[in-house]
Amino acid sequence: MKLLSELSSLGFDNDIDTIVFTEQENEMLYGSSKRRRSPNDTQYLLVKTIECPCCGIDFDTYAVRAGKITPAGQDDDLRPRFNEIDPLKYDVLMCPICGYASLVKNFESATSIFKDKIREHVSPHFTGIVEEGFNYSYDEAIMRYKMAILCDAVGSDMISRRAFTCLKLSWVIRGYLESESDKITLRRRKELEADEYDCMQLAYKDFAKAYSEEKLPICGMDETTICYLLSVLSYKMKDYKETIRYIYIVLGNKTAPQKVKDKLLGLRDKAKVYVKGED
Ligand SMILES: [Zn+2]
Incomplete structure (x- = not known):
């Protein structure tokens, strides 16, 4: 799987996927380094300052103004849709200093063992990022999710944690395809469709394992x-x-x-x- 290959631009070795995922999983996913801004998102966002639990440094991030967006239904696989923007793009927090990333709901829940693993296996390879603009493109959102999947896989024994991040990444890719398929090449669209399927497959496999091994509720379900x-x-x-x-x-x-x-x-x-x- 080449899911995490684009993380090479953040300082990781090109073979990072083989460290985190099995060979079969490595065949399943891939990434893109293209950038496309989402200026419409800015009016629905606010800037929040967060303290990173791994390195202790404060950083600024975007949060969606929940009161300004309205629900527009739900897909069969529980993906929520909204009229104004796709808030799922902003559901990963990523420390620009040490590279720790996770879904917003899990960001604070890093045990000392988890933090040690991130400091040992992620931070030394992470070159840091400088964020530009006041919103994320879908490609930036996808990269942030991939960092979260990397940190989940490296740091957590809870398989459901990675499962939920993979499921949400499939939702983000679906949102990308729905809103920007007319702006991307046919080849890129086919790649994204394949990625959405592969993320769901990974989520299915991991949630099935989590259901048989973990205590309920699983990821709040x-x-x-x-x-x-x-x-x-x-x-x-x-x-x-x-x-x-x-x-x-x-x-x-x-x-x-x-x-x-x-x-x-x-x-x-x-x-x-x-x-x-x-x-
Ligand atoms: Zn940090």
Whole structure:
């Protein structure tokens, strides 16, 4: 996988992917160094000063003014959409000094062992960044997510942590394709479509492992929500027998909302058709 290869511009070796990911995973993802600004985003952002838990230095970052954006629905895999901007682009905090990066919700939750691993394996290779402008392009957002995936993989034993970052990166790539597909080449679009799929595949694999190994809730998701997500992701990955298995876990849960169960019945029937075709 070449997911993290563009991090070479931040000081990492070109083979950084092979350190963090398996060979098979390395085949799955890639990156781009192109830059395209998003001036419309600026009016929905504010600057916040954050203290990095790894190096202790304060840095400025952007945060979305939640009160200024309005929900525009949700995709089947729980990706939230908004009318004004794509706030997911701003959901990774990255220290420009030491390179520590993570989803906003996880940024403070770095144990001392986690911090040591970042200081030992990430910071010495990180050359630092100088941010320009007052917003992030999708390509910059993707690079920040990749740094977060690197730090998750290096520093955390919680496989769900990387799973959620990968899932959100797939959402960011989808947002990129929806909003800027007319501004990018056909080749780039095909690459991004392949990346979105591969990020979802990585998220599916890791969330499935997390569900079998970690205590609930997982990334804030109760059993109904994680099994709903796994049924949708497994269906997208054509793992139809697993789709049916996860759906029956939700259907058998007395506390699961009826509207979630109703939504999954249609997916179960579609998955059953494929499973019959496989037999
Ligand atoms: Zn730092």
